[in-house]
Amino acid sequence: MNELVGTGRLVRLILRRDRVLMPLWVVWIAIIPIGYVASINGLFPTAAGRQTYADESAHNAGFVALYGRLFGSSLGELVAWRAGFIPVAIGLFTILTVIRHTRMEEETGRRELLGATVVGRYAGLAAAVLTTCVANLVLGALVALGLMSQDLPAAGSWALGLEFAAAGWMFAALAAVVAQLTASARSARSIAIVVLAATYVLRLAGDISAIGSGAVSWLSWLSPIGWVQRIRPYGGDRWWPLALAVGVTAVLVWVAVALSARRDVGSGLLASRPGPASAGAGLRSPLALAWRLHRGLLLGWAVGFALLGIVFGGVAKSVGDMAQDNQTFADIVARVGGTAGVIDSDLAGSIGILGLIAAAYAIQATLKLRDEETSGHAEPVLSTATGRLRWAAGHLLFTFLGPAVALLASGLAMGITYGSTAHDVGGQVPRLVAGAMAQLPAVWVLAAIAVLLFGTLPRLSPVGWGALAACLLLFLVGGAVRLDQWVMDISPYTHLPHLPGGEVTATPLVVLTAVAAALAVVGLAGLRRRDMPTP
C-alpha cells in the first residue's frame, strides 16, 4: 500500500482547489431533475394527461434522440426520462475534473514537485479518481433525497441518483485511462470528450432504431450512457446495470493504474514526434498563429456538428411516419400544419439544440485568449510589433466564424440526410442551411458576452459559461415550467425564428447582431486599456 501514501492529503488539496467549482456543478446538476417534478406536475396534473404525453413522447424520435427511451407514464418515470441528458453533462464535468487533477498536474510540473515528497506512485491518480467518484455519489444522493422530498418513491429516487453516480464513475475511470495516453492535457481532454460524444451518439442511434425497425438497437448496449438508462428508475428499478457500471469502472481504473506503471512521470504512452526545424512561409502573422492554435478545435467541432446533423436529419423522416401511424398524434399534426409541419418543427427543435451547442464552441474559442495571456504565451507576441487588437482579432475570427462553419456543416449534413429520405435534397439543403445559420446572431451574443468579460473583467472570463448555462436552463425547463415571457426574453435564443417552417423577420436578427457587435467593441476597448496579467 506504499504506492498510495499521501492520497488523503492529495484529496484535501483537490477539495481545496475545487472548493467553488466542484460544489457548483454538483448542485447545479442535482437541481435540474428536482425542477422537472414541479414542471411536469404543473403541465400534466392528471394521470390521463401524463399518459397521453407519454404515448406521444415515447415515439417521438427527436425526444428519444435527446433523452432516451420512455417506458411508462408515472411522474417518476417522466422525470427520469426528461433527465436523460444529465449523464452526458455529468460525464463532461467528471472528465474535466479528473484530467485537471492528473494530466494537467503533470504537464505543468506540479506533479513532480509533489512527487518528490512522501507521496506514493499512484496517490495522485487515486486521489483524483476517488474525489471525483465521491462528488458523483454526493450528486446522486442529492438527487435521490431531493426527489424523495417531492413525494416520489424512495427506491426509484435512489435508482435515479445511482444511475447518475454510476455514469460519473465510469467517465472518471475513462478519463483516468486517457490521462495516461498523451503528454498534453489538451489532447487528453479532447480524446475523452470525443469518447463521451461517441457514447451519446451510440445511445441515440440505438434508441431511435429501437422505436423504429429495431435493426441496430443493440448499439445502445455499446454505450455506458445506454447501460445506466437501462436501470429504469421508477419503472422496475433494475439494479444489475449498476453492477455492470461498477465492474467497468473497476476494470478501467485497473487499466489506468497498469498504464501509469508503464510510463515515466510527464510522458505519455503516445509519443510526440519531432516537427519542422523552421516555420513555413505562411507562419508570419498573429492570424497565422491563431490558425495553428485553433485549427484542431475547428475541425473537431465541424466534424461533431456534421455528425449531429446526420443524426438529426436521419431521424426527421421517422417523426413524420409516426404522425401517419398514430391517430392521436395525427390530430395534433393536423393542427400544426400537416406532416410537413411536424417534421419542420422537429428539425427546428434540433437546430435550436445545435445553436446552443455552437455557443459552447464560441465561448471556448474566446477563452483561448484568456488562456494565452495567463499561460504567458501572449507576452512574447505582444512584445513584437503586434498590437493587442491584432492579437485578439486572430482569435476572435474563430470565435465568430468558427461556429458559422460548424453550423454550416450541420445544416448541410441535415439537408443531405433528410433530403435524401424525403427525395428532395435540392430543396432541403438550402432550407436547413438557412435555418442553422439563423442561429448565429444568438451564438454571437453569447460569444460577445465572453469577449466583454475578457476585455473588461478578465478574471471573470469563465462567467461566460454561466451565461450559456442560463440560456440552456431556460431552453430545457423554460417551456415546461411556463416561465413569464420576460424571463424567456433574457435568452437571445428566444428571439430567433423557428426555422425551417417558421416566419422570418429581419429585426430580431439585426438587433441581436448589433447587440453582439456592441458588446464585443466594449470588450475590445477594455482590452486596449487594461494591464496584461503577469503569467
Add this chain to the structure above:
Amino acid sequence: MTEAIRTEGLVKTFGRTRALDGLEMSVHTGEVHGFLGPNGAGKTTTIRILLGLTRADAGTAQLLGGNPWSDATALHRRLAYVPGDVTLWPNLTGGEVIDLLGRMRGGLDKQRRADLLERFDLDPRKKGRAYSKGNRQKVALIAALASDVELLVLDEPTSGLDPLMEEVFREAIRDEQRRGDRTVLLSSHILSEVEALCDRITIIRDGRAVETGSLADMRHLTRTSIRAELSAPADGLAALPGVHHLHAEDGKVSFDVDTEALDSALRQLTAVGVRSLVSQPPTLEELFLRLYDRKGEAAPRGSGAGAEVAR
C-alpha cells in the same frame, strides 16, 4: 549621450502592494545595463511597463524616444524581449516559434539564427511541450538575439541555463557590446553575470532605485577591505575616521576602509612597516548585501537612499 530608456517617478500599485514607488532609471544607448534586485523588488513590473503590457499609475517612461504605452507597436519593431519564464505553445516546434516571433518583430537574420542554434546546441525540431526550462529559455534567447533590433530587454534570461550555456550567453552579449549600436537591459539577480557583462548598473529595492552607475563608481562609494602583516602594532588606525571592523592580533590587522580614508590609512600602515598586504575591492555581492542589509534599519524613504548615491 542619448538615452534608450528613461523613467521618472514611476509608480505602480497592485491592490495594497506598491510594486514601484517612484522609480528613476536611465539607460544609455549602446550600453549593457544591469538591472539588479532581489525577487519582488519590482524588476519585472518595470519591464512590463517599458513593454506597454502594464500601465504606470504615475510618472513617465520613455523608451527609444517614444511612449511605451501609446507607441507600443511601433516601438516593438525596434526591440526584442526575453521573459524570465518562457512558456511555448505545446504544438509548435522551437524552430517555428523562433521564426514566428522574428517575423512578427519585422525580420530575422537567417545566418545568425543558424549560428546561434549551433552555439546554444538547441534542437529546433522538438515540440514546445517537450523542451526543458533551459531549452525553452534558449528558444526565446535565440529569437531575440537573431532579430535585427536596437534594444534587447532580457528579464532574468539565464535562469535554467547550465554553466556552459551561461558562458555562451555571455559571449553572445559581448558580441552585441562590440557591435556598439545595440542597447541591452539585463535584469538579473546573478551578480557575477552582471559584474561580467554590464557597463552600468541600477540596483532597485522596494520599487525604488537605490544605486545607479558603473561598477567602478559604486565601488568608489564603498569600502575596501585590507589585510596586512605589520612589523609593529599600528596604534593610530583605530582613531582614523573611515576605518571600520578593525581586528588586530599578533601583528596582523584586518579592517574595512572608506574610499576617501584609504590614502591616510595606508600611510599609517607604511609608517609602521608593511610585511605583506592584501587589498580587496568590494565585490558586487558585498555591495548588494550591504544595500539590502540596511532594510531593517528603517532608512528614511526619499532622503536616505538618495543621499547614499549623492555622497
